Amino acid sequence: MDIKITEELDNTLKDNGFKKEEIQELIDNAESSGVKLKARDGDVSIAKGVSDNLTMYAVYSPSELLDVYAHKMSILGLTGGELNDVDYDDASDWTCAKCGEIALERNVDMTYMGVTRPGPGLVCPKCDEFYVSDGVAKTLKTAESILEEKRA
Amino acid sequence: MPAKDYAPIDQNWLEDAGSLWTTPWVDKPSERVIVDPIILSHAASLFRKNAGYFYQNPDEAIRMVCHACELYDVTPVGHYLYADYWGQDYGAEIKIQTNSPPGITKRPIKTAEDVDNFEVLETEDLAKGPTLTTHYKALDTCKEEFPHMFAPITQLGGTMEVATNWAAIEDVFMWMITEPELVDKLCVKAGDHMVNACKATAERYGANVMITGSVIASGDLMDTEQIKRFSFQPVSRAVRKVLNAGAGPGIYYHLCGNHTDDFQMWKNAPMSPFTIVQIGYDGQNIFPTSKLVEHFGDRCTCFGTVDTKLVDRGTPAQVYEQAKEQVLAGKDSPRGFILGTACECPTNAPPVNVHALVKAAKDHGKYEKF
Ligand SMILES: [Zn+2]
Numbered sequence: 001m002d003i004k005i006t007e008e009l010d011n012t013l014k015d016n017g018f019k020k021e022e023i024q025e026l027i028d029n030a031e032s033s034g035v036k037l038k039a040r041d042g043d044v045s046i047a048k049g050v051s052d053n054l055t056m057y058a059v060y061s062p063s064e065l066l067d068v069y070a071h072k073m074s075i076l077g078l079t080g081g082e083l084n085d086v087d088y089d090d091a092s093d094w095t096c097a098k099c100g101e102i103a104l105e106r107n108v109d110m111t112y113m114g115v116t117r118p119g120p121g122l123v124c125p126k127c128d129e130f131y132v133s134d135g136v137a138k139t140l141k142t143a144e145s146i147l148e149e150k151r152a
Numbered sequence: 153m154p155a156k157d158y159a160p161i162d163q164n165w166l167e168d169a170g171s172l173w174t175t176p177w178v179d180k181p182s183e184r185v186i187v188d189p190i191i192l193s194h195a196a197s198l199f200r201k202n203a204g205y206f207y208q209n210p211d212e213a214i215r216m217v218c219h220a221c222e223l224y225d226v227t228p229v230g231h232y233l234y235a236d237y238w239g240q241d242y243g244a245e246i247k248i249q250t251n252s253p254p255g256i257t258k259r260p261i262k263t264a265e266d267v268d269n270f271e272v273l274e275t276e277d278l279a280k281g282p283t284l285t286t287h288y289k290a291l292d293t294c295k296e297e298f299p300h301m302f303a304p305i306t307q308l309g310g311t312m313e314v315a316t317n318w319a320a321i322e323d324v325f326m327w328m329i330t331e332p333e334l335v336d337k338l339c340v341k342a343g344d345h346m347v348n349a350c351k352a353t354a355e356r357y358g359a360n361v362m363i364t365g366s367v368i369a370s371g372d373l374m375d376t377e378q379i380k381r382f383s384f385q386p387v388s389r390a391v392r393k394v395l396n397a398g399a400g401p402g403i404y405y406h407l408c409g410n411h412t413d414d415f416q417m418w419k420n421a422p423m424s425p426f427t428i429v430q431i432g433y434d435g436q437n438i439f440p441t442s443k444l445v446e447h448f449g450d451r452c453t454c455f456g457t458v459d460t461k462l463v464d465r466g467t468p469a470q471v472y473e474q475a476k477e478q479v480l481a482g483k484d485s486p487r488g489f490i491l492g493t494a495c496e497c498p499t500n501a502p503p504v505n506v507h508a509l510v511k512a513a514k515d516h517g518k519y520e521k522f
Contacts (some may be wrong), residue, residue: 079423079451086420088385089392105392107423107451115179117425117487118451120395138398142359143425146401150178 003027004064018056018068022049026058027065030097037094037103037122037131046094048131050074057131069137072112072144075130079107079118083125094131096124103131112144113151119143153199155297158215161222166300169221169228176453176488177426185483185517187491187510188227188455189463192234193253194497194506195220203499204250207234210290218298224506227490230294232287233307235367238345239317241273241281251499261319264327267334270318272344279352288356295357303402304357306350310366311386312374314342321368328378339382343390347397354399361402361426362394365418367495370409370432379414384421391422401426404455408432408495411439416447423452430455432494438474441481445489453488456481458509464498468508475512483517491517 003024005013013020030036030047037046044066049056055074059067083106094103101124108121108130119140122131132140172186195216196206206213214230221228234253240246245258261267278284287307295302308314315338316324327334346364354360368374369383394400401424407415410433418429429448431439441456448454456478462470475491482489491513497506 073425080419084420086388089389105422107420110425112425115177115425117177118423118427119425120392120422133396135396135398139395139400139424143401146426147178150174151180 003060006064009065009068013068016068016070018070022056023058023065023068025049026056027060030058034098035127035129036097038097040093040095040102045097046131048129055132057134057137059134067134069134071110071132071137071140073110073119073140074112075119075121075132076109076111076116077128077130078123079109083123092122092133094122096127096129098129099124099126101126110140113147115147115151153212153215155215158219161218161298165222165225166228169225170300173227173229176428176490179488182519184519185479185489185491185513186227187224187513188229189224189493189497189506189509190231190495191217191220191224191226191497191506192231193499194501197500198223198503202250203252204248207254208248210286211293214290214293215297218294218301221301224503224510226510228301229303229305230290230298230301231305232290232294233305233363235309235313236317237283237287237307237309238314238349241278241283242270242318244317256317259318259320261338262323264331264334267319267338267341270338270341272341273348275348275351275355278345278349279356284349284352291357303361304353304359305361305363305402306353308346308349308362308364308390310364310369310383311339311342311346311390312369312383313367314345315339315382316368318342325373328374328382332381335382336386339386340389343386343393346387346390347393350394350399351397354397359401360394360399361404362391362400363404363406364391365404365406365408365430367406367408370407370411371413372410376413380417384414384417388421395422395424400424403427405429406495410435415439419447419451427452428455428490429453430457430492432457438478438494441478441489445482445485449485449487451487453490454482454485455490455492457492457494460494460496460498460501463493463501463505463509466505468502468504471505471508472512475509476516479513479517483519 026049056070103122107118175182193203193206239256243260366383
């Protein structure tokens with residue numbers, strides 16, 4: 001699918017060193033594989049692209065790119081190794097497009113510069129797929145810069 | 153005392169202490185376990201001032217705390233906080249006391265109707281309110297005069313603490329039995345307030361370390377289901393919201409009191425890469441660090457403790473013995489360890505007892521693996 005990018009968002013992409021083609025590829029992959037999150041109300045999706053040192057997310061509607069964000073910490077899996085019951089507001093606003101389950105908010109282990117610690121993730125309880133929200137990506141950015149400073 | 157009346161902080165000490173302090177989160181080799189006896193008004197007693205003076209002079213309070221950190225060779229962080237926050241912002245009256253932190257005398261919520269009508273303040277209003285302006289005066293002084301000891305802390309308490317600063321504790325406990333839905337509402341509002349307060353600190357300083365958990369919501373006052381409903385769940389919801397709003401990344405779960413029956417549920421509390429968990433008591437006894445590490449060591453930084461009653465009234469040998477046991481059980485916890493006290497260092501604790509705590513960490517807290 002061909003996605004429209006507003007001038008404003010295009011500038012954000014440039015400022016953050018994201019390439020348009022990369023984003024388009026991310027979305028194409030999500031659309032063909034079905035590995036993405038879908039908003040429980042509305043027509044918005046989140047696609048994810050994982051490379052060695054960056055996990056990138058594109059938020060988009062069928063016609064338009066809405067947001068792009070990324071984190072450097074890489075997600076290893078569930079903190080504590082298993083999906084425990086929490087049952088209170090832990091259902092996120094997103095469903096896993098692949099299996100239809102509601103994504104849950106759970107701690108996931110993340111690793112960066114040799115340090116592994118938990119972070120709040122969006123987890124498909126069936127597919128073993130992990131995502132983070134745009135807000136958490138901001139929190140992680142602060143965490144990453146602290147690690148960069150203290151591990152240096 | 154104005155800044156010019158203090159001796160300069162030893163910069164070599166500060167550098168060493170700073171590296172000990174960050175070890176628990178960043179796995180960077182350092183020599184030994186760091187100690188955080190949660191020094192607040194105890195610092196004032198070292199300067200022959202009382203708790204009332206400490207809390208009326210937030211800028212001086214920070215100077216006293218930072219110098220006490222150097223004196224004891226402990227975590228170099230300028231703390232300034234007390235339990236009865238967040239009442240005044242909503243119209244409560246506060247009383248300054250000579251020998252203890254300020255206490256709330258008149259609370260804004262009196263009836264069930266007040267709970268319904270109660271409105272949580274927006275971030276901008278909280279930033280201008282009495283709690284944060286006082287708190288920020290202390291933090292700004294720290295940032296200006298002790299920049300290497302600065303951490304952007306927001307003292308939240310848990311939802312039950314906030315709720316009982318808004319309404320009398322006896323009313324809240326009565327409603328828990330007669331009208332639990334009313335307490336749900338109160339706790340949701342307390343959680344929303346916590347989110348706004350964290351955002352205010354994050355906006356001002358670019359980051360935020362939230363101190364939350366539960367003091368009142370412990371096994372001595374509430375049963376496990378009540379703790380889950382009125383503390384764990386609404387606190388978790390608030391912390392998630394804070395992290396989803398881009399604030400954080402520090403989270404310090406301060407679970408004071410007895411948590412024998414509910415500590416397990418906190419394993420699933422929302423965590424960030426900089427999370428500390430501290431649990432006060434296991435029944436009548438201090439919470440064993442071995443048990444803390446067993447349940448939380450593969451998740452976050454463990455804060456092992458020494459009984460504050462012992463620090464206040466025990467002998468240095470008793471403090472040393474308990475600290476030794478805790479530090480030996482915790483020092484190799486996979487995601488870092490801090491040795492501290494179960495709660496705030498008592499105002500008039502004998503300095504030799506605080507020294508004994510630190511000495512135990514120096515003698516027995518060496519990292520062999522590095
Ligand atoms: Zn799925």
